[in-house]
Every structure is written in C-alpha cells, then in structure tokens.
Amino acid sequence: MNDENCIFCKIIKKEIPSKIIFEDDKTLAFLDINPISEGHAIVIPKDHYETLEFLPDNELKCLYQTVKKVAKLIYEKLNPDGYNIIQNNYKAAGQVIDHFHVHIIPRESGDKKITLALPRSSASNEILTSVMEKIKS
Ligand code: 5GP
Ligand code: ZN
Numbered sequence: 001m002n003d004e005n006c007i008f009c010k011i012i013k014k015e016i017p018s019k020i021i022f023e024d025d026k027t028l029a030f031l032d033i034n035p036i037s038e039g040h041a042i043v044i045p046k047d048h049y050e051t052l053e054f055l056p057d058n059e060l061k062c063l064y065q066t067v068k069k070v071a072k073l074i075y076e077k078l079n080p081d082g083y084n085i086i087q088n089n090y091k092a093a094g095q096v097i098d099h100f101h102v103h104i105i106p107r108e109s110g111d112k113k114i115t116l117a118l119p120r121s122s123a124s125n126e127i128l129t130s131v132m133e134k135i136k137s
Helices: 007-014 055-080 124-136
Strands: 018-022 027-031 041-045 083-087 102-107
Touching: 007 027, 007 041, 018 055, 027 055, 041 055, 055 083, 055 102
Parallel strands: none
Antiparallel strands: 018 027, 027 041, 041 102, 083 102
C-alpha cells in the first residue's frame, strides 16, 4: 500500500536515495535530509498512512519498536545529552510530508534547538469539564 506521489514511499522503494539506519519488513529509519541536529532521524511504516489515527495497532507496535531501537542506537553511538520524539499530524501541527512519521531529534544541554516552553494558561474546572464532555459525547 503506497502513494506514487509520496516522497517517503519513494524512499521505501529506493527510488530516492536516503541514509538508511534500520529496515525491517514493516518499518524504515533514515536520516532527515534537513536535520535539526546531528543524527536527526525519521522512522516510517512501509505502508502509506497519513496520520496516527489511520495507523493500525499492530503497525503502531512495530513502528515504536523501531523508534526505540533507533533512539537507543543514536543515544549510544552519537552520545547526545538527550533526544526528543516528535510526531506531527496535519498541516496545523507542522506536518509537511503526508506519510506518518516519527522524528528522533538528538539534543545537547542548552542547545535551544526546540523550545518546549509552550504558551500555557490555567483552565478552570468548568472549562476542563466541558472539554471532557465533548471528548466523551
Ligand atoms: P514533517 O514536518 O512532515 O513532520 O517532517 C518531514 C521531514 O522530512 C522534514 O524534517 C524533512 O527535512 C524530511 N524530508 C523531506 N524530504 C526528504 C527527503 O527526500 N529525504 C529525507 N531524508 N528527508 C526528507
Ligand atoms: Zn507514502
């Protein structure tokens, strides 16, 4: 199951070259061509699904097993101080390639590559209750 116009499907089929870190029947991990940091990697399922909701549960398990394997490899071999796992869904959340993918982004202490100081405001009990009602309806 693939999309002939999808860059990541082309990477899977080796029609576009990439630096492959790990590959098995269901998943592929390769270096991001525009890395945020040294070792920035992308992990994808070999079947084309656009976002998280479409990924079957059995594929999700395989995918995150590969994320864990590659994150461990990067942490042990490149010795970053830490790493972020980021997964964007839909354009509003920054997704550019419409083939489900997980970013593994190595971090150094104080590198300021990604700021997680997100703007937050406290919510009243009424607001949280109203959100819960929408989710559970
Ligand atoms: P998104 O913003 O969709 O979550 O991230 C897509 C990522 O795919 C970006 O970080 C981008 O640099 C990477 N990317 C896009 N095209 C290619 C490509 O042809 N090869 C590789 N290795 N990475 C790509
Ligand atoms: Zn694809």
